[in-house]
Amino acid sequence: MTGASGVLTYGTVYRSELAATPDSTASWTGFALAWSSLGPTPGAELRRPALVQAVHRRLRALGEPPEPDALATWLATHWPPATPHHT
Numbered sequence: 001m002t003g004a005s006g007v008l009t010y011g012t013v014y015r016s017e018l019a020a021t022p023d024s025t026a027s028w029t030g031f032a033l034a035w036s037s038l039g040p041t042p043g044a045e046l047r048r049p050a051l052v053q054a055v056h057r058r059l060r061a062l063g064e065p066p067e068p069d070a071l072a073t074w075l076a077t078h079w080p081p082a083t084p085h086h087t
Contacts, residue, residue, distance in 0.1 A: 018068050022060060028053040028068075035072055051075065 014031035017024060032049035052072055059065050066074075 015068055022056060022065070023053070025050070025053065028056075031068055032072070035069065048075075048079075051079070 014027050014034055017027040018031060021027060028049040032052065052068070052075055055075065056065060056068070056071055059071070
């Protein structure tokens with residue numbers, strides 16, 4: 001699958017996987033890649049699937065798990081973009 005429709009299809013697959021197995025690192029990584037490649041959307045530079053996964057896990061423990069898209073959008077608009085470390 002290529003283009004926006006392919007990305008949307010993959011995003012749907014990962015959302016389904018996350019609903020079934022929310023602790024799957026592979027599903028969070030795939031979701032982040034599909035979601036961030038949609039282009040000029042809020043937080044398209046999201047590159048931290050482990051952060052989204054950890055926050056989702058904590059919110060789930062509190063009994064309020066958000067949808068992956070909503071959480072990724074919120075984090076991307078409230079968290080600074082990743083910057084490379086210089087050594």
